[in-house]
Amino acid sequence: MSAEEFSRYDSMKLFLHQIYEFQKGVRSLVLCTMCRTCASLLSERLERLGIAYRIQSVTDSKVNLYFGNRMCLETVATFIHKPLNELSAEEDFMLGAMLGYDIAGQCERYCKRKSPGVSSEQAAVN
Template sequence: MKVLIHHIYEYRKGLRSLVMHTLPARFGEEATRKLRHYGIDYHIHDLGKSHINVFFGAPECVAVIRSICNGKKLNALTPEEDFVLGSMLGYDIRKQCERYLKKSAASVAVARPVIHKCA
């Protein structure tokens, strides 16, 4: 729970707009109680019987997460949804682009680098 408290601190200080925190499902009620105490919007995403992901942060960000996840497993997201999620969580944008290209048919576009010359 210490890491959750630190994530809440970072959100409240403006360091993050959205946080994804994974924890054992048995701590879900305690986690949501803390988030409600601070008036922070959240979404619970079940990972099976033992763990959950708690997405929390700015209401508009959490609304997008609700729309994207909507009962899907994270490994079942489309390449576009995966890209949006990773970008919103602040993951390295270049690595997100590489991941997107790898997961999508767009990877054909980078098979051979193209060098453009300026006129």
Template sequence: MTAPDINPVELKVFLNHIYEYKKGVRQMVLYTTNRKYEAFAVNRLKSQRIKFVIQPVDEERINLFFGKAECINAIRLMVTRPLNLLTPEEDFILGAMLGYDICAQCKRYCTRKARRSVSN
């Protein structure tokens, strides 16, 4: 990807996530972006020696997980299908790993679990 192809506004969040990770604010990040930025993102993460996993979302977008090796190793084992197909338990664990509000994750888990029991 050449410099004119890169829109800094669209990558500002990505670069901020890297900054927060390097400062210890986050242990792991999930960043969804357009595939056209994949090469830029991968090169930046490799140059910073940050572990990552890429998960396709659709024809245009990817999920980019990056962070501590322990977290990325767990993601490789757990996130083996689209995020909307994760079990309520997997979804809860992922949210906790990403540092989301734990009470909101508990509420989300209970809602998803109740929805699943109704559909079964």
């Protein structure tokens, strides 16, 4: 097995685990960045399983594949019409929270983005 094949196999195992977590209620929303070919294959699987998804173009060869709860996807659809690095601090916070990222970490990231140059501790005190 080549290194590239192993990487794809590993990525597929991760994807299947994320589907499992969604089905068990551990996650409401999942985001995976991958090549367009992989996204096409994986979206077919999501369709077979009846899991809602959205695809966002990143580059000519890469996409972000979001899947999970239909209402979460509808919410994400309101702001993923632009690259993720162009999200507002509020959109970035909301996406991170919806993906299940550490809330305290998201709060710190939000404060840094809202007040560049001010530490999160200073922002919390003010």
